[in-house]
Amino acid sequence: xxxxxxxxxxxxxxxxxxxWRSDFPALAAFASEGQTYxxxxxxxxxxxxxxxxxxxxxxxxxxxxxxxxxxxxxxATRAFxxxxxxxxxxxxxxxxxxxxxxxxxTEALNLLxxxxxxxxxxxxxxxxxxxxxxxxxxxWQQLAQRRQLKLVVLPLDQHGDLDLGAAAQLIGPRCxxxxxxxxxxxxxxxLPLAPLLALAKAQGALTVVDGAQGAVHGRPDMQALSCDxxxxxxxxxxxxxxxxxxxxxxxxxxxxxxWQFGGEMVQHCDYQHARFRPAPLGFExxxxxxxxxxxxxxxxxxxxxxxxxxVAAHEAALHQQLLTGLNARAGIQxxxxxxxxxxxxxxxxxxxxxxxxxxxxxxIAVRAGQHCAMPLLASLGLGGAIRVSLGxxxxxxxxxxFFNALDQALELLQ
Numbered sequence: 150x151x152x153x154x155x156x157x158x159x160x161x162x163x164x165x166x167x168x169w170r171s172d173f174p175a176l177a178a179f180a181s182e183g184q185t186y187x188x189x190x191x192x193x194x195x196x197x198x199x200x201x202x203x204x205x206x207x208x209x210x211x212x213x214x215x216x217x218x219x220x221x222x223x224x225a226t227r228a229f230x231x232x233x234x235x236x237x238x239x240x241x242x243x244x245x246x247x248x249x250x251x252x253x254x255t256e257a258l259n260l261l262x263x264x265x266x267x268x269x270x271x272x273x274x275x276x277x278x279x280x281x282x283x284x285x286x287x288x289w290q291q292l293a294q295r296r297q298l299k300l301v302v303l304p305l306d307q308h309g310d311l312d313l314g315a316a317a318q319l320i321g322p323r324c325x326x327x328x329x330x331x332x333x334x335x336x337x338x339x340l341p342l343a344p345l346l347a348l349a350k351a352q353g354a355l356t357v358v359d360g361a362q363g364a365v366h367g368r369p370d371m372q373a374l375s376c377d378x379x380x381x382x383x384x385x386x387x388x389x390x391x392x393x394x395x396x397x398x399x400x401x402x403x404x405x406x407x408w409q410f411g412g413e414m415v416q417h418c419d420y421q422h423a424r425f426r427p428a429p430l431g432f433e434x435x436x437x438x439x440x441x442x443x444x445x446x447x448x449x450x451x452x453x454x455x456x457x458x459x460v461a462a463h464e465a466a467l468h469q470q471l472l473t474g475l476n477a478r479a480g481i482q483x484x485x486x487x488x489x490x491x492x493x494x495x496x497x498x499x500x501x502x503x504x505x506x507x508x509x510x511x512x513i514a515v516r517a518g519q520h521c522a523m524p525l526l527a528s529l530g531l532g533g534a535i536r537v538s539l540g541x542x543x544x545x546x547x548x549x550x551f552f553n554a555l556d557q558a559l560e561l562l563q
Contacts, residue, residue, distance in 0.1 A: 309485025
């Protein structure tokens with residue numbers, strides 16, 4: 150008898166029902182199509198409050214920001230800058246001038262790699278971890294190639310945690326920048342940021358934290374974290390796609406060179422010369438994602454109205470049910486020891502694409518492949534894996550559907 154035929158809490162007598170599920174209209178739409186959404190680490194579904202904010206903006210008239218004296222332009226600018234203030238407060242940043250809007254975490258990290266390029270000399274070192282998403286690997290890899298730098302990769306231990314002993318040896322006097330994730334999108338592990346950042350700061354290095362996953366599962370505090378730069382994406386945080394945020398300490402922002410040009414980032418321009426604004430506007434070339442920024446503000450308003458402790462407790466209990474169900478099945482190998490929100494796994498003798506196809510045919514939306522972390526998967530000896538990831542709207546019933554489908558797929562494949 151398969152585990153899925155037992156109580157859906159898989160080792161607990163508790164049926165977990167999200168009290169926030171009805172706030173997300175896509176869940177009802179998915180249900181009508183027989184779909185179970187378990188891919189929130191790729192992108193989260195959106196609350197009705199955010200959808201309403203986007204509709205309201207367009208229905209009442211769109212306008213560009215920082216450009217016009219007319220009422221629509223002034224109204225759009227005021228709303229846009231109010232969200233900048235809101236995000237500064239949410240991050241516990243000292244000032245809204247530390248908040249730069251981008252089009253995603255990936256663009257924010259590329260902005261840093263290009264903007265900081267002149268800070269490096271041949272032979273300098275950039276340090277990353279072995280579990281980085283491509284977005285926090287490739288910008289630094291390519292910068293290292295352009296400037297004849299050394300890219301140092303911090304190894305993991307047998308549990309999938311970053312090896313702090315090795316890090317203490319590898320973050321040396323030539324280290325000029327440390328760039329690490331807050332939470333792994335593959336292993337579901339929090340990185341030990343406090344000791345890592347301390348090691349980098351002891352060498353006078355700049356510090357970059359990729360919060361694309363971490364910001365979703367715990368409100369970031371820039372005063373406590375004390376990194377030079379922090380990035381996250383709206384679409385994973387129940388907000389719209391096409392919007393990212395780059396936070397920077399004033400001293401660190403002052404070291405950035407401008408990297409995109411045009412629009413209101415220009416302070417003065419003639420045919421042969423130009424001067425550009427400082428952060429934040431100096432790094433928001435062209436028309437910014439105005440509607441998306443307003444949508445992000447609405448998503449943060451929505452999240453702020455929730456009981457953060459209740460959300461964390463629900464996600465933790467649901468995550469434990471997921472891990473219990475996976476561990477109860479023969480042949481399933483978890484990647485690392487996930488701490489929050491997601492689990493990646495492989496199945497002995499089964500190709501991940503075959504399993505993903507059978508799950509897909511049964512209406513289960515999970516991620517399969519290398520999860521934009523090819524070097525990490527290669528180091529684990531895997532060509533790919535299945536990832537199940539949870540949002541605050543998921544229920545135990547979603548896991549029931551998943552495990553039923555998984556058992557049927559494995560009966561065919563094993």
